[in-house]
Amino acid sequence: MRSGFQQPPSFTATPQGENEVNDPRVGRISVVGLCVFVLCACLGPRPQQSSPALVRPTARQACGDGVCTPPENMATCAFDCTPPPARTYPNPLPSNTPQPNPPASSVPGVVYLGVMVHLEGWGDDKSENRFGAHTVQIRDAASLFEKYGARLTFESKEVTEGVLRWGDNVLLEMEQRGHGVGVHADLGGSLSDDCARLAPELRAEREQLESLGVRVRHVSGNNSHCDWIAATIDAGYSFTTGVVAYGVMSMPAANRPPEFRNCKSPAACHDVFPPELEDRLHPWRPASGSDWLTHDPNGKLVILASGQGIACAQEETAGQDTRNGCLFEHADVEAMMDVLDQALELSAPDQVNILYFSWSLGSPLDPLVLEQWLKAVEPYVKAGRVQWKTLPEMYDAYVAWEGG
Numbered sequence: 551m552r553s554g555f556q557q558p559p560s561f562t563a564t565p566q567g568e569n570e571v572n573d574p575r576v577g578r579i580s581v582v583g584l585c586v587f588v589l590c591a592c593l594g595p596r597p598q599q600s601s602p603a604l605v606r607p608t609a610r611q612a613c614g615d616g617v618c619t620p621p622e623n624m625a626t627c628a629f630d631c632t633p634p635p636a637r638t639y640p641n642p643l644p645s646n647t648p649q650p651n652p653p654a655s656s657v658p659g660v661v662y663l664g665v666m667v668h669l670e671g672w673g674d675d676k677s678e679n680r681f682g683a684h685t686v687q688i689r690d691a692a693s694l695f696e697k698y699g700a701r702l703t704f705e706s707k708e709v710t711e712g713v714l715r716w717g718d719n720v721l722l723e724m725e726q727r728g729h730g731v732g733v734h735a736d737l738g739g740s741l742s743d744d745c746a747r748l749a750p751e752l753r754a755e756r757e758q759l760e761s762l763g764v765r766v767r768h769v770s771g772n773n774s775h776c777d778w779i780a781a782t783i784d785a786g787y788s789f790t791t792g793v794v795a796y797g798v799m800s801m802p803a804a805n806r807p808p809e810f811r812n813c814k815s816p817a818a819c820h821d822v823f824p825p826e827l828e829d830r831l832h833p834w835r836p837a838s839g840s841d842w843l844t845h846d847p848n849g850k851l852v853i854l855a856s857g858q859g860i861a862c863a864q865e866e867t868a869g870q871d872t873r874n875g876c877l878f879e880h881a882d883v884e885a886m887m888d889v890l891d892q893a894l895e896l897s898a899p900d901q902v903n904i905l906y907f908s909w910s911l912g913s914p915l916d917p918l919v920l921e922q923w924l925k926a927v928e929p930y931v932k933a934g935r936v937q938w939k940t941l942p943e944m945y946d947a948y949v950a951w952e953g954g
């Protein structure tokens with residue numbers, strides 16, 4: 551969604567306790583301490599009065615109230631000032647602990663985890679410099695995830711034209727490095743669009759990307775008031791991703807959720823859809839454009855429903871407005887881990903369970919915070935509860951599951 555040139559990585563995490571050292575109140579307190587000291591000197595010793603550094607905080611600030619109020623510190627009030635233990639994510643099966651096989655019925659499901667990356671908004675087709683800078687971001691992101699045995703799914707908008715114009719076939723390289731590649735169309739999103747044009751335009755996008763030697767089976771950014779299910783099938787795609795609430799505009803108005811009955815644009819109704827995680831956990835085959843929440847086993851298209859945006863994971867989970875963008879920080883990592891825990895809870899051992907987050911690149915994400923997430927997921931992967939998958943791999947797993 552958001553377009554932009556290379557922005558500096560956002561870095562927000564402030565280590566615990568750093569603030570206390572530079573806190574102006576500390577200075578103020580030593581002055582107070584000094585005064586008390588002088589007073590003591592003037593008025594003579596008082597039994598057991600604390601030294602300036604140990605000036606006893608007021609009742610409200612007493613040690614034990616859970617608030618580390620200066621001059622309290624680890625030495626003087628461990629109770630209040632011991633930083634909370636770093637969040638350790640439940641590691642269901644510490645890798646070296648032999649676990650007896652639980653009875654079959656309670657075998658937990660495995661969740662296929664992924665990341666959908668929309669490559670958009672850098673003007674790759676117009677500027678070789680920007681295209682070059684964009685490809686650096688793409689390769690850096692791929693290398694970071696590869697370090698943790700993970701693979702991304704890149705969905706290209708203007709990067710396809712950039713490759714054709716400037717020659718560096720970063721998309722074929724990504725496919726060869728095991729990442730997924732697909733089309734990010736951003737078509738059909740205007741109520742004045744001519745619906746007869748949607749299928750041919752989506753097909754042209756597929757054929758253009760295929761001309762780079764990449765295998766193309768899916769598209770995102772195709773939600774429309776037109777029958778985008780039929781158009782996507784006619785354009786030759788097997789599955790579609792990144793569905794947002796705007797997609798209900800192809801349904802009869804009476805069947806749309808009230809809050810999405812009159813969406814003006816995909817940006818205005820950009821919420822993940824369906825809203826409930828359990829309704830997004832398993833792929834399905836939409837019956838038609840007017841009724842795409844209903845599963846039809848004979849349907850020609852598969853929907854892989856998307857999770858939150860990575861940069862706004864915390865805000866989206868809290869139902870906040872994210873149209874002005876978000877700062878990617880540790881709270882977003884926590885929010886994504888919470889969603890993963892919920893998906894694991896809901897997962898069924900005899901079904902394909904998917905969870906993927908979206909990233910518009912668009913805006914680079916702080917690699918340090920991304921790495922925190924990759925590290926947090928590692929114990930789950932080691933425990934066999936989570937497998938990193940590209941979106942084409944999730945589709946293949948679903949088709950294989952259908953085949954029984």
Ligand SMILES: [Zn+2]
Nearest residue numbers: 551670736771
């Ligand atoms: Zn987009």
